[in-house]
Amino acid sequence: MLVAAAVCPCPPLLVPEVASGAASELDAVRTACADAVAVVAAARPDLLVVIGPEEQEDLVPHAAGATGSFRGFGVDLDVRLGQGPAQERALPPSLAVGAWLLDRNRWAAAPVEGLGVGDLLGRDDCAAAGRELASRAGRVALLVMGDGSACRTLQAPGYLDERALAFDRQAADALGGADVEALKGLNESYARRLKVSGRASWQVLAGAAEGAGLAGRLLQEADPYGVGYFVAAWS
Numbered sequence: 338m339l340v341a342a343a344v345c346p347c348p349p350l351l352v353p354e355v356a357s358g359a360a361s362e363l364d365a366v367r368t369a370c371a372d373a374v375a376v377v378a379a380a381r382p383d384l385l386v387v388i389g390p391e392e393q394e395d396l397v398p399h400a401a402g403a404t405g406s407f408r409g410f411g412v413d414l415d416v417r418l419g420q421g422p423a424q425e426r427a428l429p430p431s432l433a434v435g436a437w438l439l440d441r442n443r444w445a446a447a448p449v450e451g452l453g454v455g456d457l458l459g460r461d462d463c464a465a466a467g468r469e470l471a472s473r474a475g476r477v478a479l480l481v482m483g484d485g486s487a488c489r490t491l492q493a494p495g496y497l498d499e500r501a502l503a504f505d506r507q508a509a510d511a512l513g514g515a516d517v518e519a520l521k522g523l524n525e526s527y528a529r530r531l532k533v534s535g536r537a538s539w540q541v542l543a544g545a546a547e548g549a550g551l552a553g554r555l556l557q558e559a560d561p562y563g564v565g566y567f568v569a570a571w572s
Contacts, residue, residue, distance in 0.1 A: 339546050339549045342569075343370070343374050344571075345438060346535075351370070363559075366568060370438055380572055381447075382474070384474040388452050388480070390431045390455075391429045397429075398451070401419035404428065405436055416440060428451060431482045452541070468544045471546075471547075479542055484564050488563070494563070498530070498531055504533065505567075512539065513553055515551050553569055
């Protein structure tokens with residue numbers, strides 16, 4: 338059963354070594370992420386699963402011990418997801434950022450695994466995956482990585498799209514209110530057009546939270562680079 342969840346953005350810039358001189362611009366987001374992870378740790382889960390965008394079209398499990406790297410972003414920094422033997426399959430950037438967050442906050446509350454979620458996975462399949470995750474242990478927690486739209490300003494990666502703010506408002510309200518049905522209702526085609534990386538991961542969370550009766554809090558909302566970043570805690 339799902340007992341808690343932390344929702345965090347997943348830009349590699351969240352890692353100060355990657356952001357370099359611009360690191361301070363995301364200090365408030367990092368602090369909020371630490372607070373969200375602390376809420377999850379306080380729930381004393383038996384298992385934590387880190388969920389995030391994956392380039393594959395389907396679900397890609399990552400066992401404890403899987404490693405990721407930020408060398409592709411010019412930084413000599415490697416991370417490991419929980420404790421376990423090294424795995425052949427490398428973590429995608431989203432899960433590498435999640436592993437970094439756990440390391441930064443000295444996670445030791447429960448065993449950790451990962452699940453990459455492909456952007457083409459439909460809402461029903463996402464919800465089904467979430468329900469399966471929630472059944473994995475008596476007390477399951479999720480660290481859900483993903484960004485909102487990348488089209489909020491002229492300088493954003495996806496340029497300006499007038500629909501971006503409305504979509505992000507809907508997502509932020511759903512995440513802050515632990516509104517399972519609203520998350521399930523996020524429009525998949527709009528999400529792709531607006532370059533929303535978190536849609537599928539959030540809908541996995543929605544499936545996992547069915548019937549759990551969790552309450553949510555939106556801890557941070559920002560868009561310093563024209564990309565929507567949301568931090569929320571469910572418990």
